Amino acid sequence: MIQTMALFVAAYRELNARKLFWLSLGLSVVVVGIFGMFGIDQTGISVWPFGWSFDSPFFNSNVISPESFYKLMFMNLGVKAWLGLFATALALISTAGIIPDLVSAGSIDMMLAKPLSRARLFLTKYLTGLLFTALQVTVFALASFLVIGLRGRVWEPSLFLAVPYVVVIYSYLYCVCALVGLLTRSTIAALIVTAIFWLLLLGVHSGESLINYGTIASSLEVSAIEAELAKAQADADEDPETVAELTEELASQRSSDATWHSVHWWVFAAKTVLPKAIESLNMLERQLVVDARLRGGLGADAEARDETGGEIFGHGRVERAKFIEALRADENSRGVWWVLVTSLVFEGVVLSIATVLFCRRDF
């Protein structure tokens, strides 16, 4: 315990010595300060201390309570945009050097010559890398807690759920950063590979989402054609030619649907073994913003209300409301096990490889 504490204290001193750490913390407070400037009343949005007000039929306290308004801002602007993107990038830049510095010639020897197992040394150093993000998010959540309490008159301790969630999401990237840093002893290489990995995760997520939308739309189209065909067959007055056309269309759509499902299966499988950063953030959102109508950003309500419109993925029979309902059901079906556990399994595998390499390497 003494040794672990010493490593954490040294890590804190290291962070303390980095300007980027303080810059990042300062920016976090500024971000919270900015969304603390916005208020909501019965007519619309107001901006303190300038006294500006903007009337809005969608954003007023009759539609969204001040509590939900601030939670949405916290989730969408604070967590997703700031913590999920900019602060994560700053954290990576700040912490990417921890493992390469640890294993650089001259600094590791004396540590390895102490009565401390290599695995413990490496994993503790890894955790100290996560300390940066933990401190960042804790300060951010605390500031947000105070702003929402003072401006929205709601004291919401659930905001602190952001701390474990964001740290876990950051750890998906940091485990790759640590492994590459160990292999190459280069901070730059660790940063570049982690950035590429991050882009890969975003790419796989976007690709899978798109293919999933197409698959859901295709399945709904098949159901719609089946219903139409059943109705046509039941109607004695229906033109046999129409029935034949529908039958042919159904066969074609079923074939297309099978292709969608097949492609989606492979992409979904790839996504299953990779960490799911965005889904993990969505889980936090689900926990923070209980009202489902408000989830998915400030435009979600408008999207949900829009039940008319054109084709969805070229399928004219699919109703938008049913499509969104199916999407929501699919999203909810991806539970904690699939999102968090499979991501943590990935992290565990990468960390295990890195730990074994660290334990076996000559320095």
Next chain:
Amino acid sequence: MALAVDLSDVEKTYGGRVRALRGVSVQVNEGEVFGFLGPNGAGKSTLVKIMMTVARATKLSGTILGAPVGHKPTLARVGYLPEHHRFPKYLTGRQVVEFFGALAGMERAARKRRASHLLDMVRMEDWADRKVGTYSKGMQQRVGLAASLVNDPRLIVLDEPTDGVDPVGRREIRDMLIQMRNEGRTVFLNSHLLSEVEQVCNRVAILVQGRVVAQGTIDELTAASRRFEIAIEGEPPAWWEPLGRVTRERAPGQGLDAAPSASRLVLLRTEANGGQASIDRLRAEGRTILFAATVRESLEDLFIRAVADPTTGVVSAPGATIGGVS
């Protein structure tokens, strides 16, 4: 006497080709200062790293303080200062010493007390609370020495401890080594500075291309070179030829361009009492004796002899053996 370090047949091959150590056996008695010598690339630091679990041996049997090499709890009783060490620049000297005390498992109060004492001992008390990044190389070395001693070790392994230290600092470090020996600690000293090793070490080992070529006390290793030398004015006597060697040389005060006017008579493997009869005979012949003394090889002579090929006299090239057995 118990052995603080007892290593047998240590082998280390890097990448399947570079044979850094080729069956090294080293024994260090408890309470002695042991000098580990060798040219660059001989494998000295590799052996030290294996002892300290920083590197893994290809083949090894042996103990450190009675426990198998690699037994982590034993390292709580060992201090280590590596060559070319680098401490985090954001820590102060005091924080560095306390940090390594904590890694050795020392309680907070004990390591604070010990850090203050050691920083005082290495004369860094005035700089103890400044960042390491502001230190000179010699100051970093002093702090490193304090950090290696923080856990009050029984065995101290020092790899080039005087590297970058000025002459005054070197003398202080040498005194500290003697003090450690007087306190009953064992010191394993890896150094290029033969004069320092000669002054403080009880025993030495010389490593050449991954093999120990000599090991023992300096007296034991230089015993074969002990001789009695008599310098006289003029030509050597004719009767000297069957007794020993003779060299012609200039007398003290003669210029470099002057012809040799003195002779040095050498009785190999002879102590002072063995040369008294020769002195009597020379005096009886009325010859002037300029100098008479027992002489032995210096550690530097021994070292050069050890690293040179016995037949050709060519000094071994630096570096480990690459490829097959040589």
